[in-house]
Amino acid sequence: MDAETLTTISQQLAALAEGLRDGNLAGTPQAATSADLPVRLIHTRADLLQSFDSMIDRAVHSIDAFDRGERPEQSQPQSAAQPAALQRGVRFRVVYDPLVFSRDDLTRGMLDSVRQGELARVSTNISARLLIRDREEFIIQPAEPAAGQPLAMQFESSELADFINGVFSTIWDTALQVGNRQFESGRLLDDDEVQILRLLAAGQKDEAVARVLGVSVRTVQRKVQSLQRSFGAASRFQLGAISARHLLVDRTGQP
Numbered sequence: 001m002d003a004e005t006l007t008t009i010s011q012q013l014a015a016l017a018e019g020l021r022d023g024n025l026a027g028t029p030q031a032a033t034s035a036d037l038p039v040r041l042i043h044t045r046a047d048l049l050q051s052f053d054s055m056i057d058r059a060v061h062s063i064d065a066f067d068r069g070e071r072p073e074q075s076q077p078q079s080a081a082q083p084a085a086l087q088r089g090v091r092f093r094v095v096y097d098p099l100v101f102s103r104d105d106l107t108r109g110m111l112d113s114v115r116q117g118e119l120a121r122v123s124t125n126i127s128a129r130l131l132i133r134d135r136e137e138f139i140i141q142p143a144e145p146a147a148g149q150p151l152a153m154q155f156e157s158s159e160l161a162d163f164i165n166g167v168f169s170t171i172w173d174t175a176l177q178v179g180n181r182q183f184e185s186g187r188l189l190d191d192d193e194v195q196i197l198r199l200l201a202a203g204q205k206d207e208a209v210a211r212v213l214g215v216s217v218r219t220v221q222r223k224v225q226s227l228q229r230s231f232g233a234a235s236r237f238q239l240g241a242i243s244a245r246h247l248l249v250d251r252t253g254q255p
Contacts, residue, residue, distance in 0.1 A: 013167045014127035016160070017142040020153040041150040048141070048151050049076065055133045055154075056081035062091045064168045066130040067110075068143065069100035077109020083116055092118040095168075095175045097126045121175035135165050196223055200240035 020039055042048050056063055056079050063085065071077075086092060092113070100106045100122075114120050129141035129152070138160075141152035192213055199209045206224070210217045224236055233239035 010125045010127040017128040017140040040154040042152040053081040059090045059133045064132040065094045066126045068097045086117045123175035
């Protein structure tokens with residue numbers, strides 16, 4: 001799936017979130033009237049966290065989520081209800097925005113969740129925070145709500161379920177899967193590895209990458225092999241394709 005299609009899907013979810021917040025679903029995908037779709041508006045962070053925990057406590061089969069990493073400092077990185085849900089067999093699939101890696105507390109929370117059994121991927125195509133319980137109940141938190149507007153909306157809707165679950169599945173299927181070995185070790189990408197991914201996504205060969213980094217070709221090859229293992233890529237070519245397709249890194253690197 002190309003980047004333009006992913007962007008469109010992400011924008012459709014953002015439009016739905018804004019429509020739910022504003023009480024105007026006209027023109028949104030699978031539009032439903034407010035009478036057909038009772039929405040509980042969430043105005044405070046305390047209510048939002050309680051709502052997340054309540055949904056996770058009631059989950060029987062699955063929790064799917066988009067996490068943009070937008071939380072106040074000193075906030076709780078993981079739902080208090082998640083460990084118990086994982087222990088009782090609820091499947092957790094979470095797609096994280098790379099912003100999560102910019103904060104140590106959120107990174108540690110993500111690593112702890114993965115060690116407990118959460119399935120995690122990374123994508124830049126996340127336009128809103130999303131929590132899905134058993135494919136039937138939803139919380140959507142728009143990015144950057146304006147002052148005085150609700151933080152999030154909670155609802156159930158058979159009309160919108162297929163669309164929202166479809167958005168999640170599409171982003172999940174195209175998100176960058178970081179290997180469990182990397183998560184378990186707590187090792188994140190260093191600057192050279194990020195630059196290598198950029199250059200591979202731009203189609204550069206090992207010799208060109210080595211010149212940019214000022215290292216030997218052998219060093220580049222060793223780092224590429226390590227990245228392949230971390231990302232589950234069968235070849236150098238596939239690693240470059242993964243980097244470009246998932247847009248985790250930009251494509252501006254030049255020798």
